[in-house]
Amino acid sequence: MANLVLASNSKAMPKLDGSIKNKVWAFIEKLSADHKSPGLHIEPIKGAVDKRVRTGRVDLNFRAILFKVDDKFGDDPTFIYMGTWPHDEANKLAERSRLQINPINGVLEGIIGELDGTDDRKKRVVVPDHSGELDRALKTAPQGYLAGLGFTLEDLTDRLGIDPAAASEALTAVDEDAVMLIAERAVGWQGGALLDLATGTSIDDIRIKYGLSDAPVDENLDEDEQILKALEQPASKMQFAFIEDNDELRRAIESDDFAAWRVFLHPEQRTYAEKNYNGAFRLSGGAGTGKTVVAIHRARNLAHANPDARIVLTTYNKTLAQSLKSDLQLLDPTLRIAEKPGEPGVYVGGIDALGYAVLRQATNLAETAQSVLGYASPDSINSRTRSSVWRNVVAEAATGLDPKMATPSFLENEYVAVILANRVTTLEQYVKVARPGRGVRLSRPQRIAVWKLVEAYRRQARMDGTLSYAEVLALAAESLRLRTDAGADHLVDHVIVDEAQDLHATHWALLRDLVAEGSNDLFISEDSHQRIYGQPVVLGRLGIKIVGRSRRLTLNYRTTAQNLHFAVSILSGAEYKDLEQDDESTAGYRSARRGPAPELVECDSAADELDEVASQVKSWIAKGVEPSSIAVLTRSEAVRDQFVRALGERDVAARALDDKPVAGDCVQVLTMHRSKGMEFSRVILAGVDDAHVPSSASLKSVPDDEQAEALLRERSLLYVAASRARDELIVTWSGKRSELLGSSTQ
């Protein structure tokens, strides 16, 4: 059986329709079973630049381009499948396609004729320019952008291994945009490295990021052996993937771009998905940098490494958990999905569902409830406390508490972050407990006043026999703690959590108590710039020690550089702290894709804005954009519903997206909160005027001391919303534009 390697083809290959994809699959299946089968018509190309290139017959009109690499120790060669093209084009391209081992760093590079912008390269020898001629020429030319950052041609070619022609072109590029254009055409890893250079990343750091080798080729090996060895380099895996499993191969071929996230990880993503960590690890990174992708791969890798391992993959809410689960199953349909946390396999669930699932298994509920709530638990854990209870408690009580503190949101935060987190059950405990991280200081009389309200809240819930989500989480955590204190094993072996920036104290207590401190215990994926709920927490105070095990992803796979630039501009000027209380930065954020600049549209009136949004959506649909890949995002549910109605009245099929997925191919209208973790091709942020964004109602509901934090959340919310667009982004408003848009006029 021949070995098969797939090359990433998203840039070069034409879109194939379903029937051709089936034929490609049949061709590849045959090839891996018997590469000598005459029906494949595997043929070398006369006069080809690379003697390894072959074309094979997919059908009468289409041919695949392959490289055949022989293994002198085994009978079977390795075929590298580069893609499928119409017959004549395939032959023409194949003639000028080649594989090369980068002479500086040993990365394998596959070049498909002119489609990689390398049509004239066959005459060019890829060796570094030691003569310094180009460098001298560049010194006399006007200074380019990369040279302005201090890079020389020698840095790019001799130290990094960028193709000399691309490197000299990149050095003359006048701005970041021009570097991007060159990066877009560059082969494999080189495109990414050029973008890194443009953001000022040092050569040494880039070498580390891509795992580049100092000893590129082993002269004792013949050329084919060198190629097979080069395939193992982390940066080669950005372009080439060995796929052993037939089903996996079929899935990869059937998806348009080989579902790149499943097959071609960035070397950094691969490291974080595969590496063993001796304790909790934190992966941060901008929106769209692939944190969720890493989390999913990591869950799969841990499950493969030990099929008996009990793994929990969790995230902020139910809908995000559903999409984690379906992506995990896409990545590996054979993976064992656990029904309950604690069973072998991967349990996937929103964090609240995880809390319930743990508590349902608890055999120490009475003891647990006594410890957390100060009274025996209700008969059932399934009845949830209504959100109106805090409101009623506040309305009925005359506590003398500052009205800004006598609000449901302040009390709920205090209850979760201080009272539940510390298992406070009496006033004596509450007046003494430390409240680090809470914006508002409370005097002793104020604490007494707050406690009265807490007691009233608990009394009501006890009478009703209900629990809040946060109480369930706190109970679940405590039941686990009591269990392990009594000598039992921890419930699970590995926890992976996505969207962790939004978790509060009782969420963290649950995660901490689920798994023993140790190897690969907690993998935390988060972006503090996207924190849109609750107050920031500090992991160290919650028993989670990261101690140097934290890394950041910066390459955005989702959106264009233009959209990214706009989204990041929303954050500018504001200061953010990460989960370890260090400054969070957007330095180095970049995207490899380009597209139109976001449009900011000021409308004359609310009615004009409804018309504007409808006509924009219609024009996209008229151009063939699928309606379900278009989203209109609003700050509130009321404005969302207004846009759903308005679109319907203007003959655009649109639905409000809330808890349930939208059925049918229609435009999705959702709140900015609901858009968390999602992505769409075209996005309109509607109603971004200064009354709605930031939401004056939300700001009014928090005490003065927490205003700055609340405003930061509003800013983050707009950043989350703006970073959902893959291709095009439009922002509309009527009246005064939101101050969070800054002075951007894109």
Ligand SMILES: Nc1ncnc2c1ncn2[C@@H]1O[C@H](COP(=O)(O)OP(=O)(O)OP(=O)(O)O)[C@@H](O)[C@H]1O
């Ligand atoms: N290596 C990759 N190759 C191709 N596409 C990728 C890769 N990694 C991530 N992506 C794609 O980029 C997009 C963003 O990825 P993902 O959702 O994992 O990012 P994220 O960092 O979790 O984003 P957010 O913080 O906004 O939720 C997805 O469409 C994903 O499929």
